[in-house]
Amino acid sequence: EALARLPVIRKSELLEQQKRARPFGGFSAVRWGAACKRVFSSPGPLYEPEGARPDYYRLARALYAAGFREGDLVHNTFAYHFTPAGSMMETAAHALGCTVFPAGVGQTELQLAAMADLQPNAYVGTPSFLRILLDKADEIGVKPTFTKAFVSGEAFPPSIRDAFGARGVRASQAYATADIGLIAYETPGGEGMVVGEDIVLEIVRPGTGDPVPAGEVGEVVVTTLNPDYPLIRFATGDLSAVMPGTSPCGRTNLRIRGWLGRADQTAKIKGMFVRPEQVAAFVARHPEVARARVIASRDGEMDAMTVMVETEAEDAAQYEVSVMDTLKLRGRILLVPRGALPNDGKVIEDQRSYD
Amino acid sequence: EALARLPVIRKSELLEQQKRARPFGGFSAVRWGAACKRVFSSPGPLYEPEGARPDYYRLARALYAAGFREGDLVHNTFAYHFTPAGSMMETAAHALGCTVFPAGVGQTELQLAAMADLQPNAYVGTPSFLRILLDKADEIGVKPTFTKAFVSGEAFPPSIRDAFGARGVRASQAYATADIGLIAYETPGGEGMVVGEDIVLEIVRPGTGDPVPAGEVGEVVVTTLNPDYPLIRFATGDLSAVMPGTSPCGRTNLRIRGWLGRADQTAKIKGMFVRPEQVAAFVARHPEVARARVIASRDGEMDAMTVMVETEAEDAAQYEVSVMDTLKLRGRILLVPRGALPNDGKVIEDQRSYD
Known part of the structure; x- marks a missing residue:
């Protein structure tokens, strides 16, 4: 749909905009006074207005x-x-x-x-x-x-x-x-959570603005129609997935599975940051690749990176240049058939342990 | 005036009434619901409703x-x-x-x-x-x-x-x-504090409900016309005094000198509690006595009590029986002329130091 063509707003971006133009970086329609009863500080620090x-x-x-x-x-x-x-x-x-x-x-x-x-x-x-x-x-x-x-x-x-x-x-x-207020809530006798009736919720591939197929775990992106503080395609950084069917409680709105973890999977591998956006850039280069997953592990005293690629192709070597270009690291490339990667929203998985 | 004939309510009494009938001991006109937005706990613990x-x-x-x-x-x-x-x-x-x-x-x-x-x-x-x-x-x-x-x-x-x-x-x-909310406030260019225009404020002899002459330091007693939580002659336990004249700021309401300390002067002397109410009872026995002040001091390793009595009488011995009856302690009696006791609201002064 048309919404998916608009860019997502990440918290880091909101933070930058707020720093540039206090207090709300141009995102709020209210200023100090009766229309804004309270202002809060949440980690970041991000500032949020509470309308009247x-x-x-x-x-x-x-x-x-x-x-x-x-x-x-x-x-x-x-x-x-x-x-x-x-x-x-x-x-x-x-x-x-x-x-x-x-x-x-x-x-x-x-x-x-x-x-x-x-x-x-x-x-x-x-x-x-x-x-x-x-x-x-x-x-x-x-x-x-x-x-x-x-x-x-x-x-x-x-x-x-x-x-x-x-x-x-x-x-x-x-x-x-x-920032958003209510996103989804449980109902008596229901399964999962019913999405707030006054917001638009999308599940996207972490680090991108691209909606995932229904049922797949991804990052929650919300559009609010709050007249005081409208946010369009705001990326929450949380993982969830759409549930099929309608709730037994009778409510017909979209349901999600609830909170399934944090979407920000940025990891430092061999001293370099690898971000979900980079994995998305790698996938975007190859039309035949549906999904990819970077795995950080240890090889003795050294970091190792494996890139799992969901593709029907059989030649792993063809992806080497793209991996270097997008991830800035050399890694082992492992081809897996479509649907083989787990449905958990992870594009970067850190398997290292330092205990 | 007629108000002075009603009993004062002390915090200790409010506490007892609240314990007897939760939550507000019959003093509040509101119950849980839209008319009572919040309920608070303040030391005691006393519970206070916030109306809508x-x-x-x-x-x-x-x-x-x-x-x-x-x-x-x-x-x-x-x-x-x-x-x-x-x-x-x-x-x-x-x-x-x-x-x-x-x-x-x-x-x-x-x-x-x-x-x-x-x-x-x-x-x-x-x-x-x-x-x-x-x-x-x-x-x-x-x-x-x-x-x-x-x-x-x-x-x-x-x-x-x-x-x-x-x-x-x-x-x-x-x-x-x-319990009361606003009692008095400062105004630009004013001296002292103007009493809140919607309450009735009296200054009474600590431990009693008897108004003191204008200008004398005593305990602040307030009557509110709050429809949700009316309090009639509520003793705050704070000391203040009425200021003569009107404020240079133009406001014509009663002014007070602001907070001048706590009125509860209960002291333990020779192992016995002496309370302001007892000093008041002593004064009440003798029509010619205007004010009295109990002083606790040390005599070597022992507590000593002196009762200063404002009177025109010259025979100290005549007060000995009353002192024993009301204060339950033997003490030195010192007669002073009218107006000799300091105007600080104190009826019990603890001069002991254990440093």
């Missing part, structure tokens, strides 16, 4: 799907300082008519004391901090009063979800970022 | 008097976690149309980096943290971009105000608490 519209980060629908309702008391353990995380969750909870206890991170014992007194019925935070709170509560013999939890910011494997469930806490997750 | 009305803590007028205007970028170093301090300032800044960077406390170097990038023109926080930021900025050779500061939460002596002024930062202070 209710539920600015569009997370209310995700909280609603997690069972949050008007009149709930939400114990929010995301930080409010510097990062938008606390505010993202709070503005969503307010949109639903919930009261929020802004706990922030740490101070576990004080948090449990406040929970014992105020009896919140809902938790918001990372899964790992929820685990810390539940373990500490067991240790001191307090029974947590919340029955639902909304988690984000980390991987959330089924084993941990089940452990929470066994303790009476039904937890749902969402995938959101500081 | 804009500028809930009524601090916008104080920020305006400090020179804050629409379009300002406010660097807010009050904490947002547990305590309402961060939210108190933020909701006021939003009411004026300012953008807020929620910095919180600590992380001085990261804060300076964000300040260098975002160029805030206004600071909010404690005077001591402002000092830390300015000193650190000097040290690393960065020039702070803010020209106005709104400080609270601590004593703010003129010497520190002048030091800020010499660095190009005009700082104003306000006196506010977690």
Whole structure:
């Protein structure tokens, strides 16, 4: 589609643009004042505006799907300082008519004391901090009063979800970022995550702007229609994949498999940086090559590089010049048939270990 | 006036009532839901609701008097976690149309980096943290971009105000608490602090509900007309005094001298607690006694207690029984003429030192 012909914006580029033109590098439609309630700093440092519209980060629908309702008391353990995380969750909870206890991170014992007194019925935070709170509560013999939890910011494997469930806490997750807000969220009875209905999501080959075939793991690229801070083809740096079919929950929007790792696979091999963009440049040179994967390994005390090439061709030597031109390194070339490379979004795999 | 006949509410009492009936001990008109956006925990622990009305803590007028205007970028170093301090300032800044960077406390170097990038023109926080930021900025050779500061939460002596002024930062202070919100604020060109126009403020003898004569130092007692969380004759535990006359700034409301220390002067003498309420009970027994002051001192290795009594009477012995009955301790009685005790709000003075 036409969108795929526009360039992607990477975080590094946003950072450069922001440095050139403070505060938002020309990407924001709002300036200091009533239309911009808060400004945050996230690692980089990148600065993000929070517009004045209710539920600015569009997370209310995700909280609603997690069972949050008007009149709930939400114990929010995301930080409010510097990062938008606390505010993202709070503005969503307010949109639903919930009261929020802004706990922030740490101070576990004080948090449990406040929970014992105020009896919140809902938790918001990372899964790992929820685990810390539940373990500490067991240790001191307090029974947590919340029955639902909304988690984000980390991987959330089924084993941990089940452990929470066994303790009476039904937890749902969402995938959101500081720049975009909600990207995708879990629904009751659904599989995978439903993409936020107000964004356009693409999965692309890491380091490029080229959409991958449906189902293949790649980098999440998002286009928002946020009038205050529109981002067109913003590369999140996260890996995911589109799920086929529609959700059993009844929602018909695109689904993804959730967060599957980080897309930035830049590695230093033989003292040289090798970036996903370079692997993409190698693939682009050869129409018959569908995919390639660079593997960094150790050969005794030395780094070694192998380039796995998905192709029907049989002569590996024909790719040597391209490898030197694009990757700037000499490497072993291994031809594999189409579909032989694993579907994990990796174009550079670092197998070296220094333990 | 009639108000003086109602009992005062002390923090200890609020705490007891909250323990008896969570969350707010019957003092709040709001429950979890859209009418109560946040709930906070302040030392005690006391819990305070934040209603949904804009500028809930009524601090916008104080920020305006400090020179804050629409379009300002406010660097807010009050904490947002547990305590309402961060939210108190933020909701006021939003009411004026300012953008807020929620910095919180600590992380001085990261804060300076964000300040260098975002160029805030206004600071909010404690005077001591402002000092830390300015000193650190000097040290690393960065020039702070803010020209106005709104400080609270601590004593703010003129010497520190002048030091800020010499660095190009005009700082104003306000006196506010977690339960009441704004109590009094400084105005340009004014002396003392103008009392918030929407509260009733009284100065009472510490440990009692009895108003002191105008100008005398005593405990600040506040009645708010906050429909969500009305407090009638709430004893703040802080000392202040009414200033005579009207402010040169033109505002005609009552003025006070600002924060003059803590009113809770409970001391342990000879192993027994002596409380301001007991001193008040002693004074109440003798119509001719205007004021009294208990002084705790050391006599060799022993505690000693002196009771200074403002009276025209000449026979000290007549007070011995009352002292035993009310203070539960034997003490030296010293008669002084009317007006001889210092005007500092103290009814118990601890002169002991254990260095």
